[in-house]
Structure formats: structure tokens, C-alpha cells
Amino acid sequence: MNAYFVNSLKRIFSLILIVSLSANVYGQSFENDYKPLTSVGPLPEEFVRTAKEMAQEDMQLVENEENRTAKQQFAMRNNYFLKNLLLGGNVLVNDPLTKYVNKVVDQLLIGNPSLRSQLHVYVTKSPDVNAYAFDKGFVFVNVGLLAQLENEAQLAYILAHEITHVMKKHSVSLYLENIKIDNGSERYERDERTLEKYRFSKEQESEADIEGLKMIKQSNYSVKALSGAFDVLQYSYLPFEIMDFNKSFFEDEHLILPDTLFLKKTSEIKSNDDYDDTKSTHPNIRKRRGAIEADLKAADESTRKKFLVSEEEFKTVRETARFELCRLYMIERDYVNAVYAGYILLQKYPNNVYLNKMVSKSLYNIAVNKSGKSSRSSSSFGGGKSRFTITDHEKIEGASQRLYYMLDQMTATELNVVALSFTFKAARKHPSDKTLSNITDSLFSELVNSNSMYLNNFSKLSKAEMKNIDTMKTVAAVEEVEESKYSKIKREQAKVEITTDENFTRYAFVGLLKDEDFVRRFTEASRGLTQKAAVGNDYVASKKSGSSSKKKKSESEFLGIDKVAFVDPFYMKVKNKGGQELVDFFESEKKEGSLLNLQNSCADKLNLSYVNLSTKDLTTSDIEKYNNNALINEWLTERFKHGNTNEMITSSEDMAQLIQKLGTKYIAWGGVYNNKTRRYHNTYFFMVFDLETGETKRYETRYTTEKDNKDLITAFTYNSLMYVAKSPK
Amino acid sequence: MKKVLIFTLFFQGLFLNAQVAGYMGKRMTIGYSNYFSPSFYGRSANSTVRSLGMNTVNCFNVEYTIGKRTNFCVGGQFGKTGFVKEGGFNYKYYDSTYSDPVQTDVTLHYLPKNGLPMQMRSLNFSVGFKFFRSGYIAPVGAYTKVELLLFMNRVTYDPLAFYANTARYEEERIKTRIGTGTYNFKSLAIAATFGRQRILFDRLVLDAGIRLAVSPNMVLNFISTEVFGDGYNSTMEEQIRLNSNTRLFTAQLFNFHLGIGFLAF
Numbered sequence: 001m002n003a004y005f006v007n008s009l010k011r012i013f014s015l016i017l018i019v020s021l022s023a024n025v026y027g028q029s030f031e032n033d034y035k036p037l038t039s040v041g042p043l044p045e046e047f048v049r050t051a052k053e054m055a056q057e058d059m060q061l062v063e064n065e066e067n068r069t070a071k072q073q074f075a076m077r078n079n080y081f082l083k084n085l086l087l088g089g090n091v092l093v094n095d096p097l098t099k100y101v102n103k104v105v106d107q108l109l110i111g112n113p114s115l116r117s118q119l120h121v122y123v124t125k126s127p128d129v130n131a132y133a134f135d136k137g138f139v140f141v142n143v144g145l146l147a148q149l150e151n152e153a154q155l156a157y158i159l160a161h162e163i164t165h166v167m168k169k170h171s172v173s174l175y176l177e178n179i180k181i182d183n184g185s186e187r188y189e190r191d192e193r194t195l196e197k198y199r200f201s202k203e204q205e206s207e208a209d210i211e212g213l214k215m216i217k218q219s220n221y222s223v224k225a226l227s228g229a230f231d232v233l234q235y236s237y238l239p240f241e242i243m244d245f246n247k248s249f250f251e252d253e254h255l256i257l258p259d260t261l262f263l264k265k266t267s268e269i270k271s272n273d274d275y276d277d278t279k280s281t282h283p284n285i286r287k288r289r290g291a292i293e294a295d296l297k298a299a300d301e302s303t304r305k306k307f308l309v310s311e312e313e314f315k316t317v318r319e320t321a322r323f324e325l326c327r328l329y330m331i332e333r334d335y336v337n338a339v340y341a342g343y344i345l346l347q348k349y350p351n352n353v354y355l356n357k358m359v360s361k362s363l364y365n366i367a368v369n370k371s372g373k374s375s376r377s378s379s380s381f382g383g384g385k386s387r388f389t390i391t392d393h394e395k396i397e398g399a400s401q402r403l404y405y406m407l408d409q410m411t412a413t414e415l416n417v418v419a420l421s422f423t424f425k426a427a428r429k430h431p432s433d434k435t436l437s438n439i440t441d442s443l444f445s446e447l448v449n450s451n452s453m454y455l456n457n458f459s460k461l462s463k464a465e466m467k468n469i470d471t472m473k474t475v476a477a478v479e480e481v482e483e484s485k486y487s488k489i490k491r492e493q494a495k496v497e498i499t500t501d502e503n504f505t506r507y508a509f510v511g512l513l514k515d516e517d518f519v520r521r522f523t524e525a526s527r528g529l530t531q532k533a534a535v536g537n538d539y540v541a542s543k544k545s546g547s548s549s550k551k552k553k554s555e556s557e558f559l560g561i562d563k564v565a566f567v568d569p570f571y572m573k574v575k576n577k578g579g580q581e582l583v584d585f586f587e588s589e590k591k592e593g594s595l596l597n598l599q600n601s602c603a604d605k606l607n608l609s610y611v612n613l614s615t616k617d618l619t620t621s622d623i624e625k626y627n628n629n630a631l632i633n634e635w636l637t638e639r640f641k642h643g644n645t646n647e648m649i650t651s652s653e654d655m656a657q658l659i660q661k662l663g664t665k666y667i668a669w670g671g672v673y674n675n676k677t678r679r680y681h682n683t684y685f686f687m688v689f690d691l692e693t694g695e696t697k698r699y700e701t702r703y704t705t706e707k708d709n710k711d712l713i714t715a716f717t718y719n720s721l722m723y724v725a726k727s728p729k
Numbered sequence: 730m731k732k733v734l735i736f737t738l739f740f741q742g743l744f745l746n747a748q749v750a751g752y753m754g755k756r757m758t759i760g761y762s763n764y765f766s767p768s769f770y771g772r773s774a775n776s777t778v779r780s781l782g783m784n785t786v787n788c789f790n791v792e793y794t795i796g797k798r799t800n801f802c803v804g805g806q807f808g809k810t811g812f813v814k815e816g817g818f819n820y821k822y823y824d825s826t827y828s829d830p831v832q833t834d835v836t837l838h839y840l841p842k843n844g845l846p847m848q849m850r851s852l853n854f855s856v857g858f859k860f861f862r863s864g865y866i867a868p869v870g871a872y873t874k875v876e877l878l879l880f881m882n883r884v885t886y887d888p889l890a891f892y893a894n895t896a897r898y899e900e901e902r903i904k905t906r907i908g909t910g911t912y913n914f915k916s917l918a919i920a921a922t923f924g925r926q927r928i929l930f931d932r933l934v935l936d937a938g939i940r941l942a943v944s945p946n947m948v949l950n951f952i953s954t955e956v957f958g959d960g961y962n963s964t965m966e967e968q969i970r971l972n973s974n975t976r977l978f979t980a981q982l983f984n985f986h987l988g989i990g991f992l993a994f
Contacts, residue, residue: 714752
């Protein structure tokens with residue numbers, strides 16, 4: 001009996017374990033949190049082969065074909081870009097989204113296994129509503145597209161369209177046609193050439209639409225559902241959901257946003273599907289829809305379905321894509337869309353800490369840009385736009401227009417107050433989350449240092465309480481013979497504030513000022529004890545001393561860093577042949593490897609410890625390395641977009657673990673761009689970032705009119721790393 | 730002692746700020762260069778016949794990277810050539826064959842039995858800086874070198890090999906010893922070199938460029954003596970100095986150079 005009982009218990013525990021493990025693998029609950037997408041499992045073969053290897057294989061295939069030289073040039077180019085895409089970190093491997101999309105492809109090509117075996121389908125972390133294909137059989141679907149779809153059949157049709165591009169080898173045909181058009185100088189005028197290229201591209205797109213439909217017809221997917229696929233494309237510029245933005249999202253009992261900040265009416269959605277497509281690679285939506293409309297109507301739907309894989313899985317995938325989209329908007333510096341996406345999802349999942357963080361970070365970054373006072377004070381960095389500006393609300397259609405208008409109309413202080421109120425309340429709801437706590441501190445610091453707002457600028461009493469006091473004081477003033485000049489001024493000012501919606505910020509913290517923690521942190525910020533905090537760790541950046549002496553400046557260039565992580569270097573060699581600039585892809589790839597080796601040997605000479613975050617020597621089991629690299633690339637992309645502003649980096653939160661793994665918080669990235677026209681133009685760059693703070697520790701560019709000889713690049717690299725390794729004397 | 734102290738302090742000051750990269754941490758280069766220029770006017774050390782030739786100067790140099798784009802350079806050069814004053818030397822001749830000696834201005838021509846022109850050996854020392862162009866890191870790349878040269882010339886000739894311009898026969902040869910037969914001169918020059926330096930195998934330094942050198946005191950002497958001065962009042966030593974300097978000036982004015990060296994440490 002006992003043994004039976006024990007065995008039964010074992011079985012129950014095993015079942016619970018299996019269920020919980022499969023829940024982790026196949027999906028995640030959105031109620032409380034969201035873990036960003038990462039790749040899992042072994043890396044496919046194409047990730048570990050060099051572009052040269054892949055290109056040489058393709059080049060051999062066209063050895064005896066017509067236009068051999070052009071096709072071989074295309075093979076080099078195509079493989080180089082494909083390889084860069086695969087290793088850039090945006091491509092997801094074996095994640096739930098990619099798995100699902102592959103299942104849809106399986107269903108789509110159920111009758112054509114040979115074609116299926118030639119395809120490699122991946123999901124890419126991009127907010128753009130798009131999918132694209134490479135002739136080699138690679139199809140990529142963006143997260144932005146998955147977030148917008150209504151059903152599986154729509155995805156199947158978009159995939160069918162892309163697979164047609166692969167089957168028909170449209171990329172190489174377009175490349176050859178473009179060369180033909182460029183060389184046919186007598187036949188075409190300059191503008192005509194461009195239009196001719198567009199015309200050819202449109203022909204290919206129409207063909208892909210029609211052939212894609214045939215593919216769908218051969219499968220069991222619903223044909224009628226395809227019309228919606230064009231709606232997805234037509235309205236792709238709108239957020240994934242239309243939901244009225246309610247100002248109560250930011251409000252509480254005391255923080256009441258004035259109506260003047262809200263548009264009474266938002267502009268209607270007036271997307272035109274019959275736009276001028278003369279200078280477009282794709283025919284306009286009306287033409288595309290029209291070309292397949294008859295077939296859609298005539299289709300027999302009796303055995304066809306909108307969902308063949310699983311409706312439930314589709315919805316989970318779409319929801320995951322929407323969560324992921326919030327991050328991607330942040331990375332793309334599209335903060336208003338990030339807030340709006342967060343707003344929509346928070347209606348459904350109000351306790352989700354990830355969504356709260358996304359909204360808080362976005363508000364913080366907009367506030368920082370509005371105040372215009374915060375900028376990174378270290379080495380000036382030229383990348384990216386210097387300041388983020390909110391898109392003019394008049395250019396926005398639909399419900400999100402209200403949010404654009406509100407955030408645009410708010411002053412820096414108002415936005416800071418709203419962001420602080422939202423973040424503090426979110427942090428109170430999720431007390432174990434360090435990021436929300438850090439953002440709160442940063443917002444306090446911003447309020448004091450950039451917007452000069454202190455505790456005494458906020459009323460502890462509500463408007464109603466103030467009105468009472470005011471009445472009592474008026475009575476008292478009548479009774480008293482003398483009232484001081486200053487109390488009269490203050491009383492008059494308070495009267496204005498009470499009676500109007502202006503200066504709503506004065507009463508914004510009435511509730512929060514009753515919270516001891518709020519008052520303590522505000523006081524600390526006012527005393528200068530709180531500086532801007534980095535996201536996701538306890539690091540508190542010290543205020544930079546603004547020394548102007550030349551000696552001090554040169555000394556500060558030495559960083560005295562013990563260990564760095566080298567990111568895959570950039571190398572591009574361009575040759576000029578017959579007036580055309582051609583990238584030497586093979587040489588560029590080879591030199592990328594050489595530059596990393598050079599960085600390593602220079603670091604050795606300087607006794608600088610290092611770790612390579614390179615993807616050059618990946619093996620199929622290096623998924624962790626691949627994910628680390630993807631995380632760094634994402635971080636760098638976002639960091640570059642921020643330029644010199646002091647915005648928070650979304651992925652910094654995930655950096656703490658990586659920093660621990662790498663054993664350093666500093667990453668170094670360098671590269672060379674060498675272009676030979678009449679003379680050589682050589683640009684070398686090198687930069688070091690602090691992953692915790694986002695600070696650019698070193699940024700260096702060198703331009704010379706010289707060939708990229710080894711000695712030249714060695715001298716540059718050693719010099720750059722010397723400044724990293726050596727301490728100021 | 731005071732000079733030594735100042736010199737020491739100056740160079741110590743240069744190397745104090747030595748936290749510079751050099752090439753893979755190596756900053757000292759030891760090398761040899763050959764400076765050469767076509768000689769259109771002068772003679773060689775072995776012939777008085779004017780012909781197109783090549784002036785060459787051998788140079789040993791030591792360089793040290795003191796800044797991100799700056800090398801401090803010292804060098805020693807050695808050159809050998811000959812010179813001939815085509816119009817002859819001006820000389821105040823005292824003819825003692827008469828009871829009452831007469832002083833006459835004569836032009837003397839140097840015509841030694843061995844047929845060689847006056848010999849000039851030049852040992853030069855140079856101190857300068859190589860400034861690498863913007864974008865480069867010393868010691869690699871294009872540079873402009875500015876240097877100060879100290880020429881130490883020794884002119885040797887046969888003092889009994891002069892003929893007066895009026896001499897028609899051997900017996901009319903002036904028997905008087907003219908000058909000492911050896912003169913040592915010093916002069917300064919400033920030079921600018923435009924060159925490019927490369928490093929092969931992380932050790933071997935290749936250097937090539939063009940140098941322009943001007944000796945200001947030579948130019949001033951030439952103007953004061955030949956343009957405004959009375960040539961007959963010049964001493965023989967002055968005339969030889971002027972001519973040796975002129976020869977040197979033409980040789981140094983424009984030079985190509987090719988050099989090879991190694992990165993020591």
C-alpha cells in the first residue's frame with residue numbers, strides 16, 4: 001500500500017514537473033511578467049559557415065550559366081548580407097515564434113516536401129510589418145508582422161508570397177535586370193532607369209502574389225481569409241490594436257491632467273489603398289487585392305480552415321510578438337508607440353511588471369529629451385540623432401493620436417511628474433523589481449537637477465483642502481488688521497491654482513507625499529544624494545567633474561580597464577571598378593577575422609585581459625555565445641540611436657547577468673572602412689562602452705588617405721587599446 | 730655645466746610624457762638612410778670635369794616616439810665631394826721680384842697635378858622632430874620632419890697648386906703657398922622632410938621621402954660677399970668657406986631619401 005502510494009506520488013510529481021517544464025519551453029504566462037525572446041537549441045549549419053564558403057558553393061552552380069560574372073558577384077553579395085543578418089543577433093532560432101512559423105510552412109507545403117526541405121524560415125526581431133526572402137531559400141518574418149496578423153491563413157499567404165520569390169529566384173533576376181538597365185544608357189534616361197527598375201520589381205511582386213495564391217489553394221488554408229492579409233499591409237503603419245487612449249491611465253485622485261492636454265477628437269483613419277506606386281517596389285494595395293479578388297470569391301471554402309496548426313498557438317505567438325514589440329519600439333527609439341503598446345496590453349494584463357517597465361522607461365526617455373539638460377558627459381559620440389522628438393500628432397491617424405498630442409503638449413516638468421507618479425506607483429506594486437526602483441530614483445534626480453522642482457513646489461494638501469484653508473484665511477484676513485505682503489502674494493497665487501487646471505503638477509503628489517518612502521527618496525534627490533541610476537543594477541553614476549584643463553583631459557583618456565569584451569569587428573573593403581563601387585566581400589570577411597586577431601594580440605602585449613564575443617568561430621552548440629552576441633548587438637543598436645543623450649537602454653536590464661558571465665562591464669568595438677577611388681580613403685573607428693551605464697568610455701575615429709596596410713591598422717589598434725589598458729599617471 | 734643641465738632637463742621633459750603607443754609599444758628606431766640628389770652643377774670628389782652625377786650622403790639616425798604623432802630624431806651624416814671655383818679665386822698678390830714690391834689683384838686657378846678638385850668632407854649632425862600627419866600614429870604613416878643640421882666641413886687642397894690668371898708659362902706659376910691647405914668650417918641649416926614610413930614584419934622600418942634644406946648663414950654670406958662685397962678683400966679662407974658652403978647648399982637643397990631601420994624597443 002505504501003509502495004503504491006509512493007509510486008503514485010512520484011507519478012504525480014513527474015507529471016507536474018513535465019507540465020511546468022513544457023510551459024517554460026513552449027510559452028509564458030503574460031499575467032505577471034514577460035521574458036524577451038531568445039534563441040534555443042543547436043544552431044543550424046548556415047550560422048556556422050562563412051559567407052565565402054556559402055558563396056563559393058553558389059558560384060560553382062552558375063559556372064556555366066549566362067551572365068556568370070554578374071551572378072557570381074550577386075552570390076558573393078547575397079551571402080555576405082545573409083551571413084551578416086544571421087549573425088547580427090536579430091534572427092531567432094528554435095524560439096516559439098520561429099517554431100510556429102515553421103509549422104505553418106509545413107502545412108503550406110504539405111504536398112511539396114522537396115521544396116520544404118530547401119527552405120530555412122526564421123523570425124527576426126524587427127518592429128517593421130514585413131517579411132522578406134533570399135534566393136538561397138531563406139525566409140524571414142518580422143515580429144512586427146506577427147503582431148498584426150488576424151489568423152494563420154494570412155501568415156501562410158505572406159509566407160507563400162515569399163516562397164515564390166525564392167522559387168522564382170527573383171532577387172538574382174532583379175539584380176541582373178538592374179545591371180542591364182544601368183548599362184543600357186542609350187535606351188533610358190536617368191529617371192526612366194529608376195522607374196524601369198521599379199516596374200520590374202512590381203512585376204515580380206505581382207507574380208509572387210498570384211503564385212502565392214496558387215500555393216495556398218494547393219494547401220488547406222482558407223482562401224477567403226487572404227483578403228485580410230492586404231488589410232494588414234494597408235494598415236501596417238497603425239498600432240496592432242485600436243483602443244481609445246484614456247487619460248486616467250496616468251491619473252489618480254490628485255494627479256488630474258487638464259483637458260487641454262487631450263484632443264477632443266482624433267483624426268479618422270484615411271489610409272488610401274490606391275496610392276501612386278510609380279516609385280514603389282510593390283504595386284499599390286488596391287491593384288494587389290484586385291489581382292486576386294476573383295479567385296478569392298470563387299474559392300471553395302468547405303474543406304479550408306483559417307487555422308491548421310492551432311488557433312491557440314497562433315494567439316499565443318501573436319501576443320508574444322506584441323509583448324516583444326514593446327521592447328523593439330524602445331530599441332528603435334519609438335517611445336510613444338512603446339507607451340501605446342504598453343497601454344493596450346496593460347488593459348489586459350494590469351499586473352505585468354514588464355509592461356509597467358516599458359511604459360516607465362519610455363516616459364523617462366521622453367522626459368529626459370524634453371528637459372534637454374541631461375547629456376552624457378564623457379567622450380563625445382557622434383552616432384545617432386542627438387535628441388528624440390515626438391512625431392507631429394497631425395501626422396498620426398487613429399486613437400494613438402491622443403497620446404502623441406498629450407506627450408507633445410506636456411512640458412518637461414509635467415512629463416517628469418507624470419512619469420514619476422506612474423513609475424513610483426508601479427514600483428510600489430512590484431517592490432522586488434530593482435529596475436522600477438532605479439527608474440524612480442532617476443526620475444527624482446531628473447526632477448531636481450534638470451527641472452529644478454523640490455518638495456516645496458508640491459502641495460501636500462489637495463485642491464479641496466486648499467479651498468477650505470483659503471476661505472478660512474479670507475475670513476481671518478478680514479478680522480485681522482494686518483496681513484503681510486508675502487502671505488497676500490501666496491494667497492493670490494494659490495487662488496489662481498485652485499480655480500484653474502493650470503499647474504496641475506502642484507497637486508500631483510498629494511497622495512504620494514503621504515508615503516514615507518516617496519518623501520525620503522525625494523529628499524535624498526534634493527540633497528544630491530541620488531544621481532541618475534543605471535537600469536538593472538545598483539550602480540550609481542558619479543557626477544562628472546567638469547574640468548577644462550588640457551592636462552586633466554588627456555589624463556582622463558586613459559581608462560585603466562582590466563578586461564574588455566571584444567565584439568565582432570567591422571571591416572569593409574570597397575573597390576572602384578568602372579565607376580562602380582564594389583565591395584570586396586571575401587576580403588572584407590577575411591579582414592574581420594584578422595582584425596579580431598590583431599585586437600587580441602595587442603591586448604596580450606598590453607596585459608589587457610579580454611574575452612571575444614565573436615561569432616566567427618561559432619559551432620552548432622554555441623547557442624549561448626550566439627545569444628550573448630545578440631544581446632550585445634541589440635544593446636549597441638539602441639545605444640547608437642541615443643547619441644549623446646542620457647536615455648536609458650532597454651536591454652541594460654539583461655546585462656547584469658552577461659556582465660557577470662563575461663567578467664567585465666566594458667565592451668570594445670572597432671572597425672575599418674577602406675574605399676579605393678582615385679586614392680585610398682581609410683576610416684578606422686574604435687569605441688568602448690560601459691554596459692552598466694551606457695557611457696561611452698572611448699570613441700575614436702581616424703581618417704587617412706592610405707591603404708589599410710597591416711602596420712597602419714596595427715598602430716591604430718594598439719594605440720586604442722593602450723588607452724583602454726593604461727591608467728592615468 | 731649649465732648648458733648640460735639645460736640640455737638634460739629639456740630632453741627629460743620630452744620623454745616624461747612617454748605614455749604613448751609607438752608601434753606595438755616599441756618607440757625606439759635605429760636606422761640608416763641614404764640621401765641623394767642629382768648633381769647638375771658640381772663635380773664629384775674624383776673629377777674636375779662637370780658632369781651629371783648623384784650627390785649622396787649617408788645617414789645614421791635614431792628616433793624615439795615622444796608623442797602620439799611625434800618622433801624625436803637625432804642623426805649623423807657623412808658626405809664627401811669636391812668643388813671647383815670656375816671663375817678662380819681672387820687674390821692680392823705681392824710681386825717681390827721687384828725692388829719695390831707691387832701688390833696686384835690676380836685671379837688664381839686651382840690646378841693640382843693629381844687633377845682632383847678641392848676635397849670637401851662633411852660630417853653633419855641633426856636634431857629634429859617628425860610630425861606625423863593627422864590620423865596617423867607615430868611611427869607609421871606620412872610625416873613632415875623638421876630638423877636643424879650642423880654641418881662640419883673640412884676642405885683640403887694642395888696649397889701650391891694655384892696659377893695666376895695671367896700666367897702663360899709654367900715658370901709664371903705663383904710659388905707662394907696659398908692658404909693652409911686645410912680649412913674647417915661649420916654652418917647651420919634647417920631642413921624639412923616630407924616622407925612616409927612603414928613597418929614590415931612588426932620590426933623593419935622603411936622610410937622614404939623628399940628633403941629640402943636651407944642654410945641661412947650661407948645665403949647671407951653669399952649675398953654680403955658676392956653681391957654687395959668686394960671679392961678681392963675676402964681672404965682665401967673666406968672664399969673657400971663660401972664656395973664649400975655653396976657646394977654643400979646645392980647638394981642639400983633638394984634630396985630624396987630611402988631608409989631602412991628596425992624597431993629596437
